[in-house]
Amino acid sequence: MDVTRHLTRTIAGLALLPLLAAGCDDGGGGDDGGRGGGYGAGGESSPSPTQEGGDGTESAQANLADVDEEFEPYSDGASAVTYDEDAVPAGSRVELAVSSEGTGEDADDREDGDGGGADGTEFSLRVVGLMPDRGYGAHMHTGACGEEPDDSGPHYQDEKDPEQPSTDPRYANDDNEVWLDFTTDSDGNADSDADVDWAPRSGEMKSLVIHDEHTRTGEGEAGSAGDRLACVNVKL
Numbered sequence: 743m744d745v746t747r748h749l750t751r752t753i754a755g756l757a758l759l760p761l762l763a764a765g766c767d768d769g770g771g772g773d774d775g776g777r778g779g780g781y782g783a784g785g786e787s788s789p790s791p792t793q794e795g796g797d798g799t800e801s802a803q804a805n806l807a808d809v810d811e812e813f814e815p816y817s818d819g820a821s822a823v824t825y826d827e828d829a830v831p832a833g834s835r836v837e838l839a840v841s842s843e844g845t846g847e848d849a850d851d852r853e854d855g856d857g858g859g860a861d862g863t864e865f866s867l868r869v870v871g872l873m874p875d876r877g878y879g880a881h882m883h884t885g886a887c888g889e890e891p892d893d894s895g896p897h898y899q900d901e902k903d904p905e906q907p908s909t910d911p912r913y914a915n916d917d918n919e920v921w922l923d924f925t926t927d928s929d930g931n932a933d934s935d936a937d938v939d940w941a942p943r944s945g946e947m948k949s950l951v952i953h954d955e956h957t958r959t960g961e962g963e964a965g966s967a968g969d970r971l972a973c974v975n976v977k978l
């Protein structure tokens with residue numbers, strides 16, 4: 743009797759081994775990405791949460807930029823510039839937090855095959871003290887703020903439209919650009935968020951621009967939002 747029991751136990755124990763092994767395989771060897779993960783891990787000793795974890799189960803965040811500024815008229819050192827002090831008064835405030843998100847769990851945007859690492863980016867905007875109950879447009883642009891409103895250049899696009907200025911909705915849309923339109927409350931405050939499933943190319947996204955109107959989306963006018971009222975330098 744004792745022998746039978748012992749055998750049963752042993753068999754049960756052995757039966758677990760293949761299950762465990764199978765579990766490991768599933769976790770590591772899903773595709774060639776496993777190799778990439780090992781490669782990346784070798785070079786990087788930093789414990790900071792990152793995109794390279796190949797198993798897709800971690801959703802780590804890393805802060806890319808944090809802006810907290812008061813608008814002021816243009817000067818050489820100004821970080822947040824107003825070009826229209828009625829719509830964006832000097833002394834009103836802007837906060838912009840940009841963070842990278844780990845692997846996006848809801849991969850609803852994999853039409854363009856560039857999603858290998860699939861690192862998303864989250865933009866979180868807050869404005870305080872603008873005109874009350876008013877709609878504004880807002881986007882991330884490619885140029886730094888300058889003395890002239892147009893100095894901030896065109897919108898940043900993940901996939902660049904070969905035709906510039908870009909007004910084609912296939913490129914000028916809120917998946918391929920960063921749109922942060924908002925409407926202020928009765929105190930002139932507003933929050934706005936945008937999530938994209940890509941990471942900005944380093945050094946190519948340099949400012950947030952606040953526009954006169956909400957962003958249009960139609961053919962031939964997509965992405966336009968009226969005059970540039972203000973600009974905020976962002977280092978990414």
Ligand SMILES: [Cu+2]
Binds near residue numbers: 897953
């Ligand atoms: Cu814009």
